[in-house]
Amino acid sequence: MTGMRIDKNAPPVAPTAAPINDSMRRLQIGIAGVLTVLLLVGMAGLIGERAQERALDDAAADTAIKMPGDDAKAGKAPLEELGVQPVSKEENPGTAVKVPQAAPSTATVPDLEPDPELQRARQSAPR
Numbered sequence: 001m002t003g004m005r006i007d008k009n010a011p012p013v014a015p016t017a018a019p020i021n022d023s024m025r026r027l028q029i030g031i032a033g034v035l036t037v038l039l040l041v042g043m044a045g046l047i048g049e050r051a052q053e054r055a056l057d058d059a060a061a062d063t064a065i066k067m068p069g070d071d072a073k074a075g076k077a078p079l080e081e082l083g084v085q086p087v088s089k090e091e092n093p094g095t096a097v098k099v100p101q102a103a104p105s106t107a108t109v110p111d112l113e114p115d116p117e118l119q120r121a122r123q124s125a126p127r
Contacts, residue, residue, distance in 0.1 A: 079085075
């Protein structure tokens, strides 16, 4: 012990805190993550089940048995519910359906004619 000198009058040094084991911390974080995922999956399952039950209840209420004659107005004229007045051929015999005719093939639309400046530029461009 020639190189080390111990001072007997120095105050005692407190031992340093032992570092937390890295593998133990990783294990704790992993377990917490797995439990979080299980909790989220369970909550999603409960929400899905409740939504399915509510949809089945709504479908059962919508498909109530309708007896013939209960809703006579809807069965006879469903367009009247929408505010449309149907016209029959007996009420208006003078109306004929007019079929639109195709435009003659020689007609050109001014907006669709080729640009003369563009045609000149194409012709004068070297190939």
